[in-house]
Amino acid sequence: xxxxxxxxxxxxxxxxxxxxxxxxxxxxxxxxxxxxxxxxxxxxxxxxxxxxxxxxxxxxxxxxxxxxxxxxxxxxxxxxxxxxxxxxxxxxxxxxxxxxxxxxxxxxxxxxxxxxxxxxxxxxxxxxxxxxxxxxxxxxxxxxxxxxxxxxxxxxxxxxxxxxxxxxxxxxxxxxxxxxxxxxx
Numbered sequence: 409x410x411x412x413x414x415x416x417x418x419x420x421x422x423x424x425x426x427x428x429x430x431x432x433x434x435x436x437x438x439x440x441x442x443x444x445x446x447x448x449x450x451x452x453x454x455x456x457x458x459x460x461x462x463x464x465x466x467x468x469x470x471x472x473x474x475x476x477x478x479x480x481x482x483x484x485x486x487x488x489x490x491x492x493x494x495x496x497x498x499x500x501x502x503x504x505x506x507x508x509x510x511x512x513x514x515x516x517x518x519x520x521x522x523x524x525x526x527x528x529x530x531x532x533x534x535x536x537x538x539x540x541x542x543x544x545x546x547x548x549x550x551x552x553x554x555x556x557x558x559x560x561x562x563x564x565x566x567x568x569x570x571x572x573x574x575x576x577x578x579x580x581x582x583x584x585x586x587x588x589x590x591x592x593x
Contacts, residue, residue, distance in 0.1 A: 414499075414510030414549035422548050425506045450485055457481055471533060475513070479531065483514055486529075492519040499530070501556035508553045510546075515554075526557035 412421055422428060446454070461478055469477070475495065483493035497515045501508050517527035530550045532543070 409502075410506040412506055412508045412549055414508065414546045414553075417545040417549050419542070419545055422545050425503070426548075426552065428548065453481070453485060475533075479514065479533075483516060483531065486516050490518050490520070491516065491528075492524070494519070494524050497524055497527070499527070499550055499553035499557065501553040501560075503552075503556060508549050508556075510549050510553050512550050512554075526561045527554050530554050 410425060412425070457478065464477070466474060466478070480493065480495060487493055493514060493516050495514045497512045499508070499510045499512050499515075512527070512530045513533050514531035515524060515527035516529040516531075518525045532547050532550050
């Protein structure tokens with residue numbers, strides 16, 4: 409059985425076990441934010457976060473500081489009855505021909521008995537630096553693991569996985585949508 413580790417994944421590793429269909433960005437319903445109504449408390453929390461980051465040079469902060477000051481507080485806004493934001497969550501899954509070991513930087517999912525079930529949302533920070541790999545393949549591993557965990561819990565066939573990747577380089581930011589992924593039979 410092939411064993412994949414998300415942090416070390418390459419394009420060849422992914423293509424050996426799944427077919428990736430890149431479909432680009434589309435007008436998905438979950439991207440429509442005009443009709444989202446925030447409570448007064450949520451608006452106040454967002455204003456506080458914005459104010460705290462407004463005069464901060466975020467691009468100079470380390471990963472842990474960015475998570476503590478911005479990303480995790482935003483994830484907390486999604487929490488509702490039984491739905492929680494968690495960080496550092498192992499996403500390990502076994503397919504018929506391969507295994508995936510990964511640790512997601514953050515997830516949003518149903519929490520029961522002190523553990524997170526198959527997540528709804530997986531958040532992964534692209535690693536930076538000279539030794540950094542293309543972050544898309546690491547993201548694919550997390551998505552494959554999450555899809556398998558969801559399938560095991562709900563037996564929904566087929567599993568389609570979507571991702572939205574936000575990239576920022578200096579003052580310019582862009583978005584790319586990665587694809588549904590399907591394991592090879």
